[in-house]
Amino acid sequence: MSKDILGKALLDYHNLEYTEDIITYSSLDEEDQLPLPYMFRNFKQMPILEQVALGHCKGTVLDVGCGAGNHSLYLQGKGFEVTGLDASVGAISVCKQRGLLKTIHTDFLRLDGQKYDTLLLLMNGIGITGKLKNLDTYLNQMKRLLQPNGQVLLDSSDILYMYESDEEDGGYWIPQHVDYYGEVTFTMRYKNEESEPFDWLYVDFNTLKRAATFNGLNCEMVKQGESDDYLARLTFL
Template identity: 75%
Template sequence: MDILGKALMDYHNRSYTEEIITHSSLDEEDVLPLPYMFREYKQMPVLEQVALNHCKGEILDVGCGAGSHSLYLQKNGFNVTGLDKSPGAISVCKQRGILKTINKDFLGIEKMQFDTLLFLMNGIGIAGKLKNLDRFLNQIKLVLRPEGQVLLDSSDILYMFKADDDGGYWIPDDLSYYGEVTFKMTYKNEESEPFEWLYVDFNTLSRAANFNGMACELIKEGEHSDYLARLTFK
């Protein structure tokens, strides 16, 4: 069920009547405003703007969604390819004028290499669980050219858990890592299957990168426990 793709197509085709609602294992319900998915550069968070300004060479925009980042880069002369496993998202990207798209899961990319891999809007979250991060980093090493870079943003969501008087946090026993969250999306009375999503703090990301032979650099910290990082080969 391509709920994201259906919603993006509705908005693009001017059939916009409601938002996507997300439900998480953190007992939170939130709204994913569809207009936000079609934002221009000046409407993007600072971390995203900084990431776009650090792009170089041939770029793969992983989890491109409606293609706002790809479109900005393409308009500024970059050779960019938008990748998303949502057929609806890729259809919208094409209709918006993005010249190169791939409708595939990132792990399915073969025999292609890029100078910049872009994982924005917590794009590394597609790893799902911390134990899967090594697999994703190994895939990154296959797709990234020797002098290339990975630009990604994520968040340390420890603040979302209850703190005790000693400065510690109450983490549920069934979580191997507190950044592992399960989501569902609903849109126009349709509900997605549950899917896993990973928020990874910078120190954990840095350790995983180093274990896999990559350097991890903190480019910029955000105002809400979020950050922008760059991965390169050592």
């Protein structure tokens, strides 16, 4: 992410220099597009899980991986004290230009000294953990940043369906080198510039719940999506 591909693309769109979308390549042998207009969607254009999550926010909010600031700006408009956090310089610049009052440019694990009532990790924000083995580290960082009665709202997906076998007997085919089927490596390309590969985690609800319990957190399903996705709420036990 050192080239800040996402940040450059967001800045281009915000500055009315939109000519193409981000192309993503994944270890699942898939090529896909990340449409830049979608990164600037309003509340009505958001998926239902995001709308529900925003409706469950309370108190002071930290929007982790805030991107162009859609969720933060919506909450700010509703009177919340919200801070947008992102590791992308370009994303934070866009948030400021769009009117977000509080921003932090840093890696999530480096944040220290602040506490919030709600940690918001949408658009599969838990993906920043990269690997399942890192989940404990990130859950404990969430605990450090939460007020005693605080909550974490996050959405993710169970992507086991992507490994369905074409054989008549069904089943799933998962490569032996994969420790957990939800671990995916991505590369992004934008305007002939390519990012370094980065790891991204999709975690099924039961695995998340086991990890949360192990780390002293309660995990509840807030809403099940229609495409193996879900919205979860973490609180202190």
